[in-house]
Amino acid sequence: MNMKRLSNATLNGLAxxxxxxxxxxxxxxxxxxxxxxGAFHRAHQAVFIDDCLNEGATDWGVIGASLRSPETRxxxxxxxxxxxxxxxxxxxxxxxxxxxxQDLVVVPEDPARLLDIMSSPSIRIVSLTVTEKAYLRNVNxxxxxxxxxxxxDLDEPERPRSIFGxxxxxxxxxxxxxxxxxTVLSCDNLADNGxxxxxxxxxxxxxxSHELAAFIEQRVACPSTTVDRIVPATTDRDxxxxxxxxxxxxxxxxxxxxxxxxxVEDRFTLGRPALERHxxxxxxxVRPFELMKIRLLNGAHSAIAYLGLLLGHxxxxxxxxxxxxxxxxxxxxxxxxPTLPEEEGLRPLIYIDxxxxxxxxxxxxxxxxxxxxxxxxxxxxxxxxAAIERIDRGLPADHLAMVIAAWIAALAGRPALAxxxxxxxxxxxxxxxxxxxxxxxxxxxxDLTGFGGDAAGRGQLALLVANRLTQxxxxxxxxxxxxxxx
Numbered sequence: 001m002n003m004k005r006l007s008n009a010t011l012n013g014l015a016x017x018x019x020x021x022x023x024x025x026x027x028x029x030x031x032x033x034x035x036x037x038g039a040f041h042r043a044h045q046a047v048f049i050d051d052c053l054n055e056g057a058t059d060w061g062v063i064g065a066s067l068r069s070p071e072t073r074x075x076x077x078x079x080x081x082x083x084x085x086x087x088x089x090x091x092x093x094x095x096x097x098x099x100x101x102q103d104l105v106v107v108p109e110d111p112a113r114l115l116d117i118m119s120s121p122s123i124r125i126v127s128l129t130v131t132e133k134a135y136l137r138n139v140n141x142x143x144x145x146x147x148x149x150x151x152x153d154l155d156e157p158e159r160p161r162s163i164f165g166x167x168x169x170x171x172x173x174x175x176x177x178x179x180x181x182x183t184v185l186s187c188d189n190l191a192d193n194g195x196x197x198x199x200x201x202x203x204x205x206x207x208x209s210h211e212l213a214a215f216i217e218q219r220v221a222c223p224s225t226t227v228d229r230i231v232p233a234t235t236d237r238d239x240x241x242x243x244x245x246x247x248x249x250x251x252x253x254x255x256x257x258x259x260x261x262x263x264v265e266d267r268f269t270l271g272r273p274a275l276e277r278h279x280x281x282x283x284x285x286v287r288p289f290e291l292m293k294i295r296l297l298n299g300a301h302s303a304i305a306y307l308g309l310l311l312g313h314x315x316x317x318x319x320x321x322x323x324x325x326x327x328x329x330x331x332x333x334x335x336x337x338p339t340l341p342e343e344e345g346l347r348p349l350i351y352i353d354x355x356x357x358x359x360x361x362x363x364x365x366x367x368x369x370x371x372x373x374x375x376x377x378x379x380x381x382x383x384x385x386a387a388i389e390r391i392d393r394g395l396p397a398d399h400l401a402m403v404i405a406a407w408i409a410a411l412a413g414r415p416a417l418a419x420x421x422x423x424x425x426x427x428x429x430x431x432x433x434x435x436x437x438x439x440x441x442x443x444x445x446x447d448l449t450g451f452g453g454d455a456a457g458r459g460q461l462a463l464l465v466a467n468r469l470t471q472x473x474x475x476x477x478x479x480x481x482x483x484x485x486x
Contacts, residue, residue: 003243003247004249005078005079005248005249005251006079006083006084006097006249006250006251007079007080007082008025008080014248015095015246015247017095018084018096018097019094020096020097021054021082021097022054023053023054027058028058028059028060028061028099028102029058029059030061030062030063030102030117030122031059031123031125032049032061032062032063032123032124032125032126033062033064033117033126033127033182034046034063034065034126034127034129035065035126035128035130035163036067036129036131037066037101039234039254040129040227041129041187042083042098042101042254043085043229043254043255043256044187044227044229044231044256044260045129046100046101047085047096047098047260048275048278049061049100049273050098050099051275051277051278052275052277053099055274055277055278057274060100061101062101063101063103063104063123064101064105065106065114066107067130067163068107068108069106070106070109071252073106075252076251076252077104078251079251081101081102081103081104082098082099082101082250083250083252083253084098084250084253084254085098085253085255086238086242086254086255086256088255088257088361089257089258089361089363090361090362090363091362091363092363093241093245093363095242095246105117107160107161107166111159111160111166112158114166115158115169115170119179121174123182124183124268124269124270125183125184126170126184126185127184127185127186127187128163128186128187128188128197129187129227130163131189131374132378133377133423134162134188135188135196135197135200136149136162137200140450140453142200142203143200143204149162150162150164150165153169154207157169157208164200164201167184168204168205168208168212171212171215171216172205175215180269181215181216181221181269182270183220183222183223183267183269183272184197184198184201184220184222185222185223185225185264187225187227189227189294189378190381191290191291191294191385192224192290193224193225194222194223194224194265194286198216198217198220198222201216202216220269223265223266223268224287225265225286226261226263226286226290227261227263228261228262228293229256229257229259229261230256230259231254231256231257232255232256232366232367233370234254235255235365237365238253238255238365255364255365256364257358257361257364259358262279262280263280263282264280264281264282265284265286266283288340288341288345289346291341292346292351294381295339295340295382295386296333296340296348296351296352296355297351297355298378298382299382299383300329300332300333300355301316301382302371302372302383303325303329303332303399303403304319304320304325304359304371305368305369305371305372306368307325307328307406307477307481308322308325309368309372309417309418310406310410310477311325311478313325314365314368314369314418315365315366315368316359316364317359317361317364317365317366320356320359320360324482324485326356327485328484328485329359331399331484332400332403333352334399335396335397335398336386338390338395339390368418369420373421373422374422375411375422376422376423376424376428376448376449377423379404379407379449379451380449383404384404384451384461386400387401387404387457388452388455388458391460391461392455392456392457397461398464398468398484399484401461402468402481402484404461405468405469406472406477408445408465409472409477411428412437413434424449427448431444431448433445435473436473437469437473439462441466442465442469443462446458446462
C-alpha cells in the first residue's frame with residue numbers, strides 16, 4: 001500500500017508525538033540563503049532557525065542552494081520543502097518536522113537565479129556548509145587561481161560555479177544598486193572559518209576590481225563560528241523507520257544526535273534572528289571554542305574513522321566500543337588538551353565526557369567511511385598542526401602521528417577496507433603506499449598535502465608517522481595500537 005507523502009496537506013495526519021511547525025509557513029519570507037543544503041545544515045542551523053520561526057519571527061526563512069546535485073531538491077519539492085529530523089539516543093527516537101526551508105535552487109541548473117536571489121535586499125545572511133574542499137585553497141592556504149571553477153567564474157561572472165563567484169558577484173550587484181552587503185556566515189569545520197573565508201573573498205574580488213576588493217575588506221562581515229552535531233548519512237533503514245513512526249513518507253529525512261552546539265561571533269551588518277533564545281552562544285572571539293571542537297571532537301573522529309576501518313568497524317559506536325580504540329582516543333585527548341588555550345568558559349574535560357557519550361550512541365550509525373572522506377583537507381586542522389606544536393615544545397606526539405599513519409594505511413588499503421575519497425586522490429594514488437612505504441613515501445605525502453608546511457618539526461613528524469606506519473604494516477593495526485596504549 002502506497003503511503004501519502006509528507007507535505008503541508010498531510011501535517012494534520014501525523015502521529016501526535018511528532019513535533020511540527022507551530023507557525024503559518026505562508027507568512028514567512030526568506031532572509032537567509034544557505035549554500036550547501038546537505039544533511040548537516042538541515043539538522044543543525046535550520047533547526048535553530050525553525051525555533052525562531054516558532055517563536056514568531058517571520059522574515060528569517062531559508063532558501064537553500066545545492067552546489068552539485070538535484071537529489072535533495074527532487075526529494076523535498078514534492079513535500080513543500082518539509083522534512084523530518086529523527087533525534088536518536090540509544091534505542092529512543094523522537095521526530096520533528098522542520099518548516100524553515102522555503103525553496104531550493106540547484107546551482108548547475110540555474111546559477112543566474114541564485115545570483116538574483118542573493119542580490120535581493122531581503123537577503124541579510126548568506127550561510128555555508130560546503131566542507132573544506134569547496135574553499136578551493138592550494139597547499140599554502142591561498143585561493144587556487146588555477147582551479148577550473150575559479151577561472152570560469154572570473155571569465156563568466158554571471159554564471160558562477162564556486163562559492164566565491166556567487167558571494168562576490170551578489171555583493172557587487174548590491175553595491176552597485178546601493179544595497180548593503182549581507183553577512184557571510186561560514187559554518188564549516190575549518191579553523192578560523194570566517195576570517196579564512198573573508199581573506200579568500202577579498203583575494204578573489206581583487207581579480208575583478210581593486211575597488212570591489214576594498215569594499216569587501218572594509219564592509220563585509222564574516223563572523224567565525226563553530227558548529228557541532230553528529231549527523232550520519234541517512235540510510236534506507238532510517239527512512240523506513242521514520243516513515244513508520246510518521247505515518248507518511250518522507251523522501252529525505254535526517255538522523256542526528258540530541259546534542260547540538262553553535263557558537264557565533266556577534267558581528268552582523270543587517271541584523272540576525274534571536275538565536276540566543278534557543279541555545280546559540282554569541283561571543284566576541286570564537287577561536288578557543290572552535291579549536292577545542294576541531295581537535296577534541298573532529299580529531300578524535302578522524303582517529304576513530306581510520307583505526308576503525310583498519311580494524312573492521314563500520315560505525316563510530318562500534319569502533320568506540322572496541323576498548324583498544326577508546327583507550328587510544330583517551331591517549332590522543334591527553335596529547336591534544338595541552339594544545340588548547342586556557343580560556344574562561346572552555347571546559348575540555350566536561351566536553352570530553354560529553355564526547356564519550358556521543359561516540360557511544362548506538363542510534364547513530366555514523367559510518368567510519370563517511371568520516372574518512374577528504375582526509376588531506378581535514379587532518380591539517382584536526383591533527384597535523386597540534387602535532388607540530390607539541391614537537392616544537394619538545395613534547396611527544398605519538399598518538400597524533402599514529403592518526404596520520406592510520407590515514408595513509410587506510411588509503412593504501414582501499415577498496416578492501418571501505419570506499420572513501422580524497423580531493424588529492426590523483427596525486428596520492430601515484431605514491432607507492434603499498435606494500436611497505438617508508439620515510440620517502442611519507443615525505444611525498446607531506447609534500448603533496450602540505451602537511452607541516454615549512455615548520456621546523458615537519459621532518460620529525462614525518463619520521464614519527466613513517467615509524468608508526470611500519471608498525472601497522474609489519475605487525476598489524478591492532479598490535480600497533482596496543483603498543484601505544486601500553
